[in-house]
Amino acid sequence: MRPTRPGLLLAVGFLAAVLSWSGLRAWTSTGGTEPQLLWRSALTIALLAVAVFGLGWPVRQWVRGDRARRIDALRAARTAVLAKAASVAGALLVGVSAGFAVHYLPTLEIAARREQFLVALADLVVSALLLAAGLVVERYCRVPPEDDSQDGGVSAAT
Structure with missing residues (x-):
């Protein structure tokens, strides 16, 4: 498995930001009500980040x-995929x-909108923590190459 490329993550994040902002703007401009952001979402995402990190530590x-402690190879592979x-x-x-x-x-002077903004910021921060936990644990799962030869890379069979 290849390491996650930062360019892919930037592209996914940027595309999601543009699509969510423009989609939300289009939805509300046609009379739709904005979805309510809940503080529970930030807590859930934070728990996911902790779980990913906790599974990667062993x-x-x-x-x-x-x-x-013995680590099953399948468990390590699943952790890398996670x-x-x-x-x-x-x-x-x-x-x-x-x-x-x-x-x-643009509408932070309205208290209800300010609270939704704060929830969105909290979601952003814990989502960044989930992203970071994923990258860190992916790095944890890298196994260094084995150097079987003792003589500077020359095989004993030659």
């Missing part, structure tokens, strides 16, 4: 040489939250 310990998914989902959620925050920015 893999990190094993890769660094602490072999006291980390990649978390980074992409984090980028997507950062973009959506940024789109909502930009939508609410």
Whole structure:
């Protein structure tokens, strides 16, 4: 599995921001009501970030040489896939939250809109934490290349 490219994450985040902002603007301009952002969403995303990090920690310990507990190879692979998914989902959620925050920015003098802006900012921050947790855990899952030869890379078979 290849490491997640920053360009992909930037593209996903930017596209999500543009689409959420323009979609929300188009929806409200035709008389639709804005979806209510809840503080629970920030808590849920934060718990996901902690879970991703928590699942990656034992893999990190094993890769660094602490072999006291056995790590199943399938579990390590699943953790790497989860980390990649978390980074992409984090980028997507950062973009959506940024789109909502930009939508609410011009009307911050209204208390209800200001609260929705603050929820969008909280979602943005914890989504960035999810993105970061995914990238960090993906790095934890990298296994350094093995150097079987003792003589500077020359194989014993030659």
